[in-house]
Amino acid sequence: MKELQPFKMSKRFENVKLISAAAAKTPHDLIPLSFGFPAKEAYDVSLMAKCSSKAIEEGGYKSFEYGGATGPSRIVKWLKKRSEIRGIYAPEENILVTTGSGQAMDILARGLTNEGDEVWVEAPTFFGALRNFTLAGLKCRGFEIDENGLKVDLVEEALVAAKNNGLPMPKFIYIMPNFHNPGGVTLSLERRMKLAKLALAYNFFIIEDDAYTELNFSERVLPAVYQFAPQRVIYMSTFSKTIAPAIRMGWLVAPPEIIMQLRSLKADGSTSVLMQEIVAAYLETIDFDDHVGNISKLYKSRLDAMIKAIDDYLGDEVTYTAPEGGFFLWLTFKEEVATSLFEELALEKGVSFILGEHCYAENEEKNHIRLCFSYCDEEMCKEAIKRIAEAYYEKYPVKKLV
Known part of the structure; x- marks a missing residue:
């Protein structure tokens, strides 16, 4: 040979x-x-097994088709209602279920930018997000965090300097406002409001990655940044931390024109409808709180x-x-x-x-x-x-x- x-x-x-x-x-x-x-x-494990059987039995053959039975619509209705806790009031058509938060970041990076565009991130930030943005050919610029989260004053200074000197403006700023990965810190209410105002004033998007928000050790629940600028904030989260990472299910809340753009980039078409059937049955069985x-x-x-x-x-x-x-x-x-x-x-x-x-x-x-x-x-x-x-x-x- x-x-x-x-x-x-x-x-x-x-x-x-x-x-x-x-x-x-x-x-x-x-x-x-x-x-x-x-x-x-x-x-x-036992309950998930029962919910899997229940979902398949109730959905029948439709559970195995591309569109699924009723699970996908039930998931979106559940997400719509649950989001209201954080001040997110969005119609169902503004919610897109994704194959994990990794896919959400991937299609956001490709859907909002062109290769070579600048995006701004926290320093430090989630290494998985950096990987996604690098694979999309983006230039990442970091801004320091402290015990109250992203130093928004530094972001404002950089935006003013960029505008006055013809420097690249960010297409989006990626943040993790609650129980930050890796920093563990939480973005203060004052900084959330200010960052949202900056997004509206300078016409960039905020990607609000809220993967850990349900795992709260305190009585404090701050409103999502999305609440203050729904026109320029894309909210994303995942079931990986609260149900199981293997189900590979996350979601986005965004303006309808963004959802349409992202759907066209979602190479798998629809996130596993069988898994959506199972997760819908699971959420309807347990007391999630x-x-x-x-x-x-x-x-x-x-x-x-x-x-x-x-x-x-x-x-x-x-x-x-x-x-x-x-x-x-x-x-x-x-x-x-x-x-x-x-x-x-x-x-x-x-x-x-x-x-x-x-x-x-x-x-x-x-x-x-x-x-x-x-x-x-x-x-x-x-x-x-x-x-x-x-x-x-x-x-x-x-x-x-x-």
Whole structure:
């Protein structure tokens, strides 16, 4: 047989990074604080099996056709009603169900922009969003966050400078206002209102990624940014954090002209109608408020255990803002620390995390790590922090671990 010649792969995406924590060979007893998985206890496997059978039996053969039975329309009605909690009052035709939030970001990036356009993001931001925007050929510019979320004053300054000097304006600004990934912070009400006003004044869209909003540890529920500028805000969320990531189901709320544009880019036509049938049956069976309340209590307990371990083992070596919900804690070491220097050692000790540098579009900061507290129980969270501390002190021996 003739020997095959080497095949030349595409060079279009050479700048897309592989995150090492995703590919590393690790011990069997690894404690994964890297990727954002829900807790195993959050899944009601038996109930989901019953709802699957119910959906198929009630929908019959239509459940297996392209259009499905009534599940897709029931999902949209449920989403419309649920959105009102956050001040989103939109007709059903303004809601588009997507195959996960990843597809939502993909079609938004391609539908709102041309290759080479500039988009603005938080610094840090979700590395998955950066990946989607890079694949779409966009230029990302980052703006700092603090304990109150995106520093909107910096955005305003940049908009004024761009307008006055003929510099590129953003086609959209991507934000995570509630329980930010990775920062854990929440955008203040004042900043939400101001950012919405800027979008209207400077004619850009805000992509409001609200993936973690249901996982709230406090009594505080802030209105969506969408409420203040529905003409220039696209709201998106997902069932991956509240039901299960494997169902691959998210959604968008946007003006009708945007929905029409996005439908044309949705290569799979319609998100799995069979899964929409099943999820509709599931949502109609459970008390959703009780469900998200219970898993939020579980995650708060795990966060508290992680924070106590950080205080015990790392103390003044790090700073953080305790999140009021979500999955993630953003840990900041001193400026001279490069967390990549002890990442491999931590993996050898059996714990993974995400390097903070992956969460920056530009001007990468090297002294952060992102920790997921949702998946591991309290004892595993404590042990994971102990192992991270051991790895850190081996590279930066400022004191001995007690």
